[in-house]
Amino acid sequence: MKICVLMKQVPDNDSAIILSNDSSSIKLNDITWCTNESDTYALEEALLMKEAHGGEVVACSFGRESSQQVIKDALAKGADRGLYISEEESDGFDILSTAKIFTQALKDENFDLIFSGLQSNDSGNAQLGLLLAEMLNMSHAALVMGTEVLNDTRIKVKQELEGGWFQWTELDLPASITIQSGLNKPRYASLRGIMMMKKKPIDIFDSSQIDSTGSKNKIFLDKMYIPQKVKETTFIEGTPDEIASKLGDLMINDIKVF
Amino acid sequence: MNIFVFIQKDNGTINRNSLEALAGAQQFARATDAQVSAVCFGEVNDQLTEYDIQQVLSISDPGLNSYNPQLYCEAFNQVISAHHPDMVIFGHTYQTRDWVPRLSAKLDIPFVSDCIRIQNQNGLILTRQIYQGKINTDLKVEGSVLVSIQSGAYRLDSIVSGNTSVQQFEVNLDSVKCTVHPGEKFQESKGSVDLSRAKIIVAVGRGIGKEENMPIAKELAEVLGAELGSSRPVVDYGWLPHEHQVGSSGQTVSPKLYLALGISGAIQHQVGMKGSSNIVAINKDGNAPIFEIADYGIVADLFEIVPKITQTLKDHKG
Known part of the structure; x- marks a missing residue:
């Protein structure tokens, strides 16, 4: 199996997200970057499949130069090579155009499988892997919670539905699937893996050569802003003892928990 | 249009x-x-x-x-x-x-x-x-x-x-060569937890830090007679079974009191609990989205606050 894993660099959960002065972007300087969480599960699933069935795992990332760190981390965990799609301009609003760039970068690789995390923690479109399925003529499944290789031409996936329901779906290869977090235990890089990483290649695809603006249907950013609160929140302040006493009083006398 | x-x-x-x-x-x-x-x-x-x-x-x-x-x-x-x-x-x-x-x-x-x-x-x-x-x-x-x-x-x-x-409207689907073959739908072994009927839910998020800290939330739930809920990461890490999960991929709840401990409040979680009558959120990050929908907010370390609340409630019950 030749598997591509799409991995995105996103702000870590503790980074403060602050708007730029013109409200058209966020300030990048104070952000700590990490690999998007569900993408780490996608990588683990690809590595497990390669270990069981053989093949190759290619870690692919897109965006600002620092995104290559995501690829390096994946190589250290066991991916065989990297593919970095350079793109400084992308704002993530027009995911259809982004998918066209990926299509150009991936089309000659003839991957059997493309794995990606369900959704990115920044723009949260939850679409890229599925757009690629159509553009690269692959089968697809979203919200995958388990994978099983049936034979050389077909896999079986467990898809998550709403309200605790699941569904088995069989997919002819090639297939692109989006992986839900929690389906495996992502590994840590070993010391040996980190040493090996330095010898593994990272190919660079320059997206500036690609004209992805062909569609007459387009999306533009009007503005960004901090969400208005829908509720008036009463903040309870004081020392821990004072807070516990006020909250206890609230729960017993106002909310009447007993 | x-x-x-x-x-x-x-x-x-x-x-x-x-x-x-x-x-x-x-x-x-x-x-x-x-x-x-x-x-x-x-x-x-x-x-x-x-x-x-x-x-x-x-x-x-x-x-x-x-x-x-x-x-x-x-x-x-x-x-x-x-x-x-x-x-x-x-x-x-x-x-x-x-x-x-x-x-x-x-x-x-x-x-x-x-x-x-x-x-x-x-x-x-x-x-x-x-x-x-x-x-x-x-x-x-x-x-x-x-x-x-x-x-x-x-x-x-x-x-x-x-x-x-x-x-x-007539369509003709003969040209489609299906490569996706959906199969049977099923539920995993049904747990005994039905959060949709709970009056009080003590819900735990990533902020609980590690599995060893779970008793802090469990003790509070016990004194309140509450069910335990959680956000997705807690289930992903295996600290609680899936049936405790609240949100788009878990249960939708609307209890009288929803106590969110160390839950940041991502959209996927909010859609499952924003109908609760009273939402109390404890989180160390004052910018966490959970405070957008909380009725009462406490910006503090849950490990300092929660045991004291448990004690306060225990004292009241006598």
């Missing part, structure tokens, strides 16, 4: 999120000059003809009787080629998340997913949240667009009644 709303059916019943999307479309149409049509695969439920919309397009084909993303895409492709709607609206369901991106690529029409508002301000403005609810973006559209609406963004009871007619 010509708006289509896709009505998803689950075992013959209209999906609630699709109707909320229809309510949103009606609201937008009233403020502009738009016409709203509903699109429905298979038999049209009577319910659907009792809303104030221009028409219901009914598409009957054996291939559409159960969900298949590739047949759905081709059927909708033919609808759009014939009618050229300016905007097609979907409920942001798991099924939508599976097939509508593929439709977007097929049609070369952008899909703006998980929107919380559609409005007219010198043109169409779509609002969606990014950075897990910390930032809103307003997006403008040139040309046609596909949109999905977040669960709960519009109220079901705001749907306007009226009369409408049903038009049949």
Whole structure:
């Protein structure tokens, strides 16, 4: 199996997200970057499949130069090579155009499988892997919670539905699937893996050569802003003892928990 | 402007999120000059003809009787080629998340997913949240667009009644070579936890830090006679079984009191609990989105506060 894993660099959960002065972007300087969480599960699933069935795992990332760190981390965990799609301009609003760039970068690789995390923690479109399925003529499944290789031409996936329901779906290869977090235990890089990483290649695809603006249907950013609160929140302040006493009083006398 | 709303059916019943999307479309149409049509695969439920919309397009084909993303895409492709709607609206369901991106690529029409508002301000403005609810973006559209609406963004009871007619639309799906083969649906071993009926829920998020800290929440739940809930990461890490999860991939709850401990409040969690009567959030990050919807907020270290609250409540009970 030749598997591509799409991995995105996103702000870590503790980074403060602050708007730029013109409200058209966020300030990048104070952000700590990490690999998007569900993408780490996608990588683990690809590595497990390669270990069981053989093949190759290619870690692919897109965006600002620092995104290559995501690829390096994946190589250290066991991916065989990297593919970095350079793109400084992308704002993530027009995911259809982004998918066209990926299509150009991936089309000659003839991957059997493309794995990606369900959704990115920044723009949260939850679409890229599925757009690629159509553009690269692959089968697809979203919200995958388990994978099983049936034979050389077909896999079986467990898809998550709403309200605790699941569904088995069989997919002819090639297939692109989006992986839900929690389906495996992502590994840590070993010391040996980190040493090996330095010898593994990272190919660079320059997206500036690609004209992805062909569609007459387009999306533009009007503005960004901090969400208005829908509720008036009463903040309870004081020392821990004072807070516990006020909250206890609230729960017993106002909310009447007993 | 010509708006289509896709009505998803689950075992013959209209999906609630699709109707909320229809309510949103009606609201937008009233403020502009738009016409709203509903699109429905298979038999049209009577319910659907009792809303104030221009028409219901009914598409009957054996291939559409159960969900298949590739047949759905081709059927909708033919609808759009014939009618050229300016905007097609979907409920942001798991099924939508599976097939509508593929439709977007097929049609070369952008899909703006998980929107919380559609409005007219010198043109169409779509609002969606990014950075897990910390930032809103307003997006403008040139040309046609596909949109999905977040669960709960519009109220079901705001749907306007009226009369409408049903038009049949023929599709031909013979050209589709299906490479996706959906199989049986199933539930994992059903747990004993039914959070939807709980009066009080003590819910735990990533902020609990590690499994060894779980007793702090469990003791509070015990003194309150509460059920334990959680956000997704806690289940992913295996600290609680899946049936405790609240949110889009777990249960939807509306208890009298929802105590969120160390939960940041990503959109996916909020949709499962924002209907709670009283939401109390304890989180060390004052900017966490959970405070957007909390009635009472405590910006503090939960490890300092929670044991003291447990003690306070124990003392009261005597």
